[in-house]
Amino acid sequence: MGRKRLRGLRLIHSHLKNEELTEDDLTDLRLLRLDLIVAVSQFENHKILMNIAHISADPVGITVLPPLFIEKTAGYGSNFINSLERGLDKAIQTEAGTEDIRERAILISVSKAGERRDIDDSLAELKELARTAGVQVLDSFVQVSRNLNPRTLMGEGKLQEVVIRAMQRGATLLIFEQELTPAQVRAISTVTELKVIDRSQLILDIFASRAKSRDGKVQVELAQLKYLLPRLTGRGVQMSRLMGGIGGRGPGETKLEIDRRRIHDRIAALEHELEALSRDRKQRRSRRVKAGIPIISIVGYTNAGKSTLLNSLTRSEIFTENLLFATLDTSSRRLRLPSEKEIIITDTVGFIRSLPASLMGAFKATLEELQDADLLLHLVDASNPRFEDQIVQVHTILSELGLADKPELVVFNKTDQLEGLKQKDIIAFLRIAQARRRYNAVAISAIDCKSLKPLLDELKLIVSKI
Ligand SMILES: Nc1nc2c(ncn2[C@@H]2O[C@H](COP(=O)(O)OP(=O)(O)OP(=O)(O)O)[C@@H](O)[C@H]2O)c(=O)[nH]1
Numbered sequence: 001m002g003r004k005r006l007r008g009l010r011l012i013h014s015h016l017k018n019e020e021l022t023e024d025d026l027t028d029l030r031l032l033r034l035d036l037i038v039a040v041s042q043f044e045n046h047k048i049l050m051n052i053a054h055i056s057a058d059p060v061g062i063t064v065l066p067p068l069f070i071e072k073t074a075g076y077g078s079n080f081i082n083s084l085e086r087g088l089d090k091a092i093q094t095e096a097g098t099e100d101i102r103e104r105a106i107l108i109s110v111s112k113a114g115e116r117r118d119i120d121d122s123l124a125e126l127k128e129l130a131r132t133a134g135v136q137v138l139d140s141f142v143q144v145s146r147n148l149n150p151r152t153l154m155g156e157g158k159l160q161e162v163v164i165r166a167m168q169r170g171a172t173l174l175i176f177e178q179e180l181t182p183a184q185v186r187a188i189s190t191v192t193e194l195k196v197i198d199r200s201q202l203i204l205d206i207f208a209s210r211a212k213s214r215d216g217k218v219q220v221e222l223a224q225l226k227y228l229l230p231r232l233t234g235r236g237v238q239m240s241r242l243m244g245g246i247g248g249r250g251p252g253e254t255k256l257e258i259d260r261r262r263i264h265d266r267i268a269a270l271e272h273e274l275e276a277l278s279r280d281r282k283q284r285r286s287r288r289v290k291a292g293i294p295i296i297s298i299v300g301y302t303n304a305g306k307s308t309l310l311n312s313l314t315r316s317e318i319f320t321e322n323l324l325f326a327t328l329d330t331s332s333r334r335l336r337l338p339s340e341k342e343i344i345i346t347d348t349v350g351f352i353r354s355l356p357a358s359l360m361g362a363f364k365a366t367l368e369e370l371q372d373a374d375l376l377l378h379l380v381d382a383s384n385p386r387f388e389d390q391i392v393q394v395h396t397i398l399s400e401l402g403l404a405d406k407p408e409l410v411v412f413n414k415t416d417q418l419e420g421l422k423q424k425d426i427i428a429f430l431r432i433a434q435a436r437r438r439y440n441a442v443a444i445s446a447i448d449c450k451s452l453k454p455l456l457d458e459l460k461l462i463v464s465k466i
């Protein structure tokens with residue numbers, strides 16, 4: 001774990017009157033991660049009275065001791081602090097089970113009252129993103145408030161709670177659902193002494209660890225630099241805190257310390273390279289279009305099963321995984337339909353709600369391939385409780401890409417997961433059935449080749465009209 005939970009500082013100060021520790025004192029104890037705070041005051045007969053509070057391990061929180069005369073405080077020396085540290089460590093280890101080297105994060109969502117109804121859903125998705133990035137999620141905080149604090153987004157009281165919780169659970173990282181300004185990242189990480197990132201940065205990080213092809217790498221680095229540029233303000237220390245480990249993959253730290261000018265140069269070079277790559281791709285595409293073979297592109301929310309479907313249809317072995325953004329690169333395969341007609345099927349990067357603008361821009365090139373498609377096969381994970389919202393999100397992105405008018409075939413996937421649902425939750429089951437009718441969708445299970453027949457028949461019909 002490395003880092004000590006307490007700072008090794010004890011604050012001893014005097015109170016003129018015989019007062020207890022104030023609320024401000026306790027705030028200092030929390031936010032400054034002091035071992036202990038003491039208010040010393042004089043009692044009658046010149047006796048010295050000590051009011052002591054400290055962070056406690058079991059249950060983790062704050063313990064305020066009753067006032068003690070100074071003679072009685074011998075037990076609160078360094079041995080006491082050491083055992084406190086050990087207690088805190090133990091509380092964390094029993095929770096983690098074993099020593100875990102992953103980053104340990106607390107998720108945070110802050111929004112204005114009345115503005116959003118989908119907080120639970122978006123937190124669930126943020127959790128999935130964190131899992132994909134290899135981060136262990138310890139806890140989450142939601143604040144819905146009438147006024148947002150422009151400096152730290154969340155209110156000060158809530159931030160204190162977060163600091164305490166982070167200490168209790170040995171968190172190393174705060175992940176905000178909302179996009180943070182560079183100043184907010186700085187303010188929050190100064191107050192909490194934790195690494196602070198937002199959802200966009202988490203997604204960029206996942207993309208960076210996934211990029212394999214030259215295309216993918218160039219696009220991700222470009223997106224990262226574009227995201228970073230406005231956040232580079234020459235504060236070296238803050239930058240390195242921002243960039244270590246998660247949220248800092250891809251371009252290395254040394255590269256990030258180069259000045260803005262060099263970043264601009266790098267961006268220009270990458271854009272140039274991307275253009276060249278895109279020209280190659282265009283040539284390949286035009287050959288395909290000229291060959292007159294119908295192109296069907298599988299699109300859909302990330303983790304819908306797009307690559308699995310392409311694999312099942314064409315007996316290929318594209319990488320699939322139950323994590324978000326398993327695929328970054330486009331793959332194309334030929335498929336002979338039962339009618340002997342050939343088609344090309346392509347699989348692309350998955351979509352996600354509010355894709356960071358820098359990523360959307362960078363991936364426009366990859367997504368350009370969708371322009372050539374004769375049909376968009378929109379795959380939906382019908383077993384995901386958020387499938388309806390995901391359909392809407394995919395449609396939004398398709399419109400942004402100027403693809404709203406392309407013919408679209410909606411296909412409900414993972415129907416094998418719905419078997420038990422009818423007994424367990426008839427309402428949810430009916431909702432899926434209704435949505436399926438509404439979208440005129442074909443139902444399949446991409447992991448089961450036998451279930452694909454209705455889809456193949458539908459494709460045959462559509463292709464015969466192209
Ligand atoms: N139960 C079940 N699981 C499926 C089915 N289709 C795909 N999966 C699983 O869903 C997960 C995601 O599948 P992928 O094919 O990687 O999904 P994708 O849409 O390509 O995802 P990204 O490339 O990450 O956007 C994998 O664990 C698959 O095994 C299905 O019909 N039934």
Ligand SMILES: [Mg+2]
Nearest residue numbers: 306307326327
């Ligand atoms: Mg995939």
